[in-house]
Amino acid sequence: MCGIAGILGADQAPEAAVRQMIDTLQHRGPDGIRIESGPGWCLAHARLSIIDLEGGWQPLHAGGSTVIGNGEIYNYVELIEEFGLQDKLTTGSDFEPLLHLYNLEGEKAFTRLRGMYAFCLIGADGRTWLVRDPFGIKPLYLSRKGDDVAFASEPRGLTPRIVPTPAAAGEVLSLGYRVSPLEEPVIDMVPGEVRQVTRDPPPLAGEGDPEGVEGAGPGAVRAAAPSTGLGIALRSEFYRRSGSPSASRGGPPPPSAMGEGQLLARLDAVLEDSVRVHQRSDVPYGLFLSGGIDSSAIATLMARLNERPVTAFTCGFDAPGARDERAHAEAVAVALNLDWRETTFGEEDFWRILPEVAWALDDPTTDYATLPTWKLAEAAKGTLTVVLSGEGGDELFGGYGRYRRALRPRWLGGRPAEPQFDAHFLNDGGKAALESWRLAAGQAVQPWMTPLQRAQAADIATWLPNDLLLKLDRTLMAHGLEGRTPFLDREVAAFAFNLPDRFKVRGRYGKYLPRKWLERHLPAADPWAKKKGFTVPVAAWIAPRARDLAPALAAHEGLAQVCNMDAVRAVFERDDQPSGRWPLLFYAVWWNIHVAGMERKEALAALLPSP
Numbered sequence: 389m390c391g392i393a394g395i396l397g398a399d400q401a402p403e404a405a406v407r408q409m410i411d412t413l414q415h416r417g418p419d420g421i422r423i424e425s426g427p428g429w430c431l432a433h434a435r436l437s438i439i440d441l442e443g444g445w446q447p448l449h450a451g452g453s454t455v456i457g458n459g460e461i462y463n464y465v466e467l468i469e470e471f472g473l474q475d476k477l478t479t480g481s482d483f484e485p486l487l488h489l490y491n492l493e494g495e496k497a498f499t500r501l502r503g504m505y506a507f508c509l510i511g512a513d514g515r516t517w518l519v520r521d522p523f524g525i526k527p528l529y530l531s532r533k534g535d536d537v538a539f540a541s542e543p544r545g546l547t548p549r550i551v552p553t554p555a556a557a558g559e560v561l562s563l564g565y566r567v568s569p570l571e572e573p574v575i576d577m578v579p580g581e582v583r584q585v586t587r588d589p590p591p592l593a594g595e596g597d598p599e600g601v602e603g604a605g606p607g608a609v610r611a612a613a614p615s616t617g618l619g620i621a622l623r624s625e626f627y628r629r630s631g632s633p634s635a636s637r638g639g640p641p642p643p644s645a646m647g648e649g650q651l652l653a654r655l656d657a658v659l660e661d662s663v664r665v666h667q668r669s670d671v672p673y674g675l676f677l678s679g680g681i682d683s684s685a686i687a688t689l690m691a692r693l694n695e696r697p698v699t700a701f702t703c704g705f706d707a708p709g710a711r712d713e714r715a716h717a718e719a720v721a722v723a724l725n726l727d728w729r730e731t732t733f734g735e736e737d738f739w740r741i742l743p744e745v746a747w748a749l750d751d752p753t754t755d756y757a758t759l760p761t762w763k764l765a766e767a768a769k770g771t772l773t774v775v776l777s778g779e780g781g782d783e784l785f786g787g788y789g790r791y792r793r794a795l796r797p798r799w800l801g802g803r804p805a806e807p808q809f810d811a812h813f814l815n816d817g818g819k820a821a822l823e824s825w826r827l828a829a830g831q832a833v834q835p836w837m838t839p840l841q842r843a844q845a846a847d848i849a850t851w852l853p854n855d856l857l858l859k860l861d862r863t864l865m866a867h868g869l870e871g872r873t874p875f876l877d878r879e880v881a882a883f884a885f886n887l888p889d890r891f892k893v894r895g896r897y898g899k900y901l902p903r904k905w906l907e908r909h910l911p912a913a914d915p916w917a918k919k920k921g922f923t924v925p926v927a928a929w930i931a932p933r934a935r936d937l938a939p940a941l942a943a944h945e946g947l948a949q950v951c952n953m954d955a956v957r958a959v960f961e962r963d964d965q966p967s968g969r970w971p972l973l974f975y976a977v978w979w980n981i982h983v984a985g986m987e988r989k990e991a992l993a994a995l996l997p998s999p
Contacts, residue, residue, distance in 0.1 A: 390446070390458045391416030391434035391865075393545045394508055396516055396585050397536040398428060406430045409538070409545045416458075416541060418868045422446065429510055431456045448479065450487035452512030457483045458541050459505035459526040460872070462665040467500060482668075483507070498582060502665070502878050506577070508539060516585040523780070523876045524579030524853030527751070527861060531574045537585050542862075543574050544750045550574070550982040552752070555820060558950045561971050562811035562818035565753040565855040567828040576751070579853050643887045648904070651891060654883060655905050662877040663689040666776055673774035673872075674699035676764050677728070679716030681787070681902050682778030684913040686874055688906070690776065691724040699727040701768050701775075703760040706734035707925040716914070723912035731767040733760050738929045743988040746978040748866040751858060754971040756924040758859045765867040773869060779856050780875035783847045784884035786840060786892030787899040794843050795893060805843035807851075813955040813968050825850060840889045926970045933996065934960045934969060940995040941972055946979030 391413030395402050403425055410421055410432035417434025424431055424447050433446040433456050447456045461467075464482040468474060473488050482503075489497035490511055498517075504525035509517045518539060520528045531538050531546040540546050552560070555568040569575055577583065640646075640654055663686060667673055675690060677683045677700040690698045700721055704714035714730055721728030738759065745758045768775060782788050788805070796802030807825055811818030829846030837845060857873070864871040874880070884892075887901065894900040897916070906915040930937075941947060942957035951972075959968040973995070980991035 391541045391545070392432070392446075392456050392458045392506070392508065393538075393540040394429060394431040394456065395533055395536050395538045396429050396508070396510075398430065402533075402536075403430055405533070406432045409540055410434055412544045413541055415868070416865045420445075426454065426510070429454075429516070431508065446481075446483065448481060448484050448487060450476070450478070450484060451491040453487045453491055454510040455483055455487050455490075455507055457486075457505055457507030458528075459503060459507075459521065460668075460870075461486060461501050461503040461505060462668060462877075463500075463502035465668070495582065504872070504876070506541065518577065518581075518583045518585060520577040520579060520581050522580040522878065523848070523857065523873075523881075525857050525861070525873060525876060527858070528577045529574055529751075530577065530583075542750050543570060543576075544982075546574050547571070549985065550750055552983075554950050555824065557946070557975070558811075558814055558816070558818065559821040559824060560752050560754055561814060561950065561975055562809045562821040563807050563825060564755050564809075564971065565851070565858070566751075567821075567824050567850055567854060570751055579849070643883055643891075648891070648901075651887070651901055652905055652908065655901055656909075658877075658880050658883050659685065659874070659905075660689050660692070662874040662880050663776070664693055666872045666874045666877070667693065667774075669774045671773035672699070672771065673776065674701065674727075674768065674772045675776040676700070676761075676768075676778075677702050677717045677720065677726070678778070679713040679718075679720055679913070680778065681899050681906060681913070681915060682781030682875065683717075684720050684910060684915075685781070685902055685906055686776055686778055687720055687724055687726060688910045688913075689874075691726065697725050697727040699729065699772060701764050701772075702728065702730045703764050703767075704730060704732050705760075705925060706732045707928055711923050716917075719912050719914075720910065723910060729767065729771075731763055733763050733924075735929045737763060738926065739992070742974070743977055743981070743992045744866075745863065746974060746991065747981050747988050748862040749858070749978065750862075750982055752975065752978050752982075753855045753858055754974045755855050755859055756926050756970060758863055759924055759926075761859060761863045762866070765864050765869055768869060769867045774872060775864060775869055776872050776874060777860060778875060779860055779873045780852065780881075781899065781902065783844055783852050784875055784881055785887075785899040785902050786844065786889075788847075789898070791840055791843050791898060792893055792896070794839060795889075805846065810967050813951050813959055813972065815950060815952055838889055840893060841885065844885065927967070930969045930973060931963070934963075936997055937969075937973065937995055939997075941976055944976045944979070944995075946983060947972060947976060 393406060393409040393413060395406055403423055406423055413434050419435045421434050422445055431447050435445060447454050461482040464485045467485045467489065471489060473485055476488050477484055486497060489500060490509060498519055505521045506526040506528035507519055518528060527541055529540055529543050529546055538546055543550050551571050553568060553571055556566040556570050559566040559568060643651060646654065675686055677687055687700060702714055702717040704712045718728065741759055741762050745762050790805040793801065793803055794805035809818060828850050832845045832849035833842045860871040891901045897903060903915040906913050938957050938960035941960055942953050947956055956972060959972060976995055977991045980986040980994055981988060986994060
C-alpha cells in the first residue's frame with residue numbers, strides 16, 4: 389500500500405514538480421519516498437512496507453520495463469510458479485512478477501492479476517500504461533501538465549485547490565458521493581480501466597475519448613466503461629459465464645449447475661482461498677469486526693487459517709438510542725477466540741474527527757461511516773498494519789433491502805433499487821444527481837442480467853468504488869494502514885455474482901447462501917437475526933449546535949453554488965428537517981479545507997460562533 393505520482397511525456401525529467409506531488413501523499417507511505425527519472429518520465433513512490441520489507445522499494449525494473457504501483461497483487465506467488473519466473477526475480481515484491489509477465493506477453497499480463505492495484509508500467513516495447521483494478525479498490529487520478537500526463541493516488545497530488553464542479557457538488561450533497569468528474573483539471577480512472585499513454589495530452593473531463601490516452605475518456609460520468617476490450621475484460625471478468633471456462637478445463641461447474649450443498653462447499657473453498665491470499669503480508673494483520681454477516685465470515689476463516697488468536701477491532705457508539713453491535717461482535721469474538729478490542733465513539737469524537745475525515749477525503753463522500761472507520765484506524769494503528777474488512781459482501785451476495793424491494797411488484801411495495809434521498813435544499817432538489825446516477829448505472833447493466841443482477845451491477849459501478857472503497861482507502865491510509873477486502877476478489881466475485889437469484893435473496897433474507905454457510909460454521913453469529921443496519925447518530929450530536937451553525941452555513945460560499953440558502957438556514961433552524969444537517973455541515977467543512985485552504989480545526993471553527 390503506497391502513494392504513487394508521476395509525470396509522463398516530459399523531455400526533461402521534472403523532478404521538482406514530482407517531488408511536490410509526492411510530498412502531498414506522504415501519509416500514504418510513511419516508510420519513505422523514492423523518486424526516479426528516465427527518458428520521458430519521472431515517477432515517485434511513498435511506501436508503506438507490507439511485502440519484502442527490504443527489497444520491495446519502487447520503481448521496480450526488469451528487462452527494460454519499469455513499474456510503480458499502489459496496492460497488492462495477491463496471486464504473485466502463483467504467477468511465479470505458473471510462468472517459471474523464480475530465476476528471473478531480484479526482489480520478493482508482489483509487483484516484480486508483473487514486469488516479467490509483461491515482457492513475455494504484453495498487456496495480456498494485466499488480465500492475470502488478482503488483487504487491488506493502481507499502477508504505471510513503462511514497457512521495454514516503448515508503450516506506457518496506466519491501470520486500475522476491476523473494482524476500483526485502489527484510486528488513480530490523472531491531469532494534464534502542459535503536453536504531459538500527470539497521475540497521482542489522490543487529487544491533492546495533482547492540484548493544490550480542489551474545486552468541485554456544480555454537478556459533483558450536487559451529487560455529494562444528495563447521493564452522498566459523486567458519479568460526475570470531480571473537477572475539470574482532474575479525472576479519475578474508472579474501475580478496471582486500462583489506458584495507454586502517448587505523447588499527446590489527455591482530454592479534460594467530458595471531452596470524450598482521449599487522443600493521448602487510448603481507452604475511453606471519462607465522458608459525463610466516471611462509471612463509463614473503457615472502450616478497449618481489455619479494459620472491459622478487466623472490469624467485467626466476474627460477470628456472465630465466468631464459471632463455464634473453468635468447467636471446460638475440468639474445474640468446478642458454474643454456480644447455476646450446483647445444488648445447495650455443492651454451493652456451500654464451493655463458497656467455503658473460494659472464501660477460504662481469498663482470505664488466505666489476502667493474509668499474505670510481512671507485517672501484522674487483523675480485521676475490523678462489526679458482528680454482521682460479512683465480517684463474521686472473514687473472522688471465521690481467519691481463525692481457521694491462523695494458529696494464534698486473530699486481532700479484531702470493533703467500534704461502538706456512546707449515544708442514547710444508537711444502534712450498537714458490540715454485543716454481537718463480542719459473541720463472535722468469544723466463539724472464535726479472537727484477540728478482540730473495542731473502542732467507543734461519542735459526541736466529543738464526532739467534533740474532533742469531523743475535520744480530520746474531511747481533510748482525508750480530498751475526493752468527498754458524506755457517508756457518516758467514515759467517522760467510526762477513522763476511529764477504528766486510530767485504534768488499530770501501532771498494533772496492525774494490514775486490516776481485512778467486509779466491504780463488497782452486500783453487493784456481491786445481494787444483501788441490501790433495496791434489492792428485495794426491487795424484486796417485489798409495485799402493488800406489494802416494490803420500487804427500483806435507486807438511491808433514495810431528501811435534497812430539498814438543492815436548487816434542483818437533486819434531480820440532476822439522480823439522472824447522472826441512472827446514466828452511470830445504466831452503463832454497467834447488461835441486457836442478459838436478471839433484475840437482481842442489474843441492481844447489483846449498478847451498485848458495483850457507483851456506490852461501491854465512489855463511497856465504500858473510497859472511505860476505506862482514505863481513512864486507513866491517513867493512519868498508514870492497508871485495508872484489504874476479501875469479498876472483492878475476482879474468484880469470489882465470479883462465483884457470487886453468477887449465483888442463481890434464489891441463493892442470494894430468499895423471502896425476507898438477503899445473502900441467503902452466506903447465512904447458510906455461517907449457520908454451519910459459526911452459529912454464534914446468529915446469521916438469521918434481523919439486520920440492524922449501520923447508523924451513526926450524527927443528527928443527535930449536531931442538534932445542540934444546529935442553530936449556532938445556521939448563520940455561517942446559510943452564507944457559505946461553497947453551498948451557495950448549488951443550494952437554496954433559505955432552505956439551508958431552515959434545515960439548521962427547524963427541528964423537523966434534521967436529515968440534511970450532516971451532509972451540509974460535512975461539505976462546508978470539506979470546502980473550507982480543500983477549496984478555501986483552511987487548516988483542519990479552523991475549517992470547523994469558522995462555522996461556529998466565537999465563544
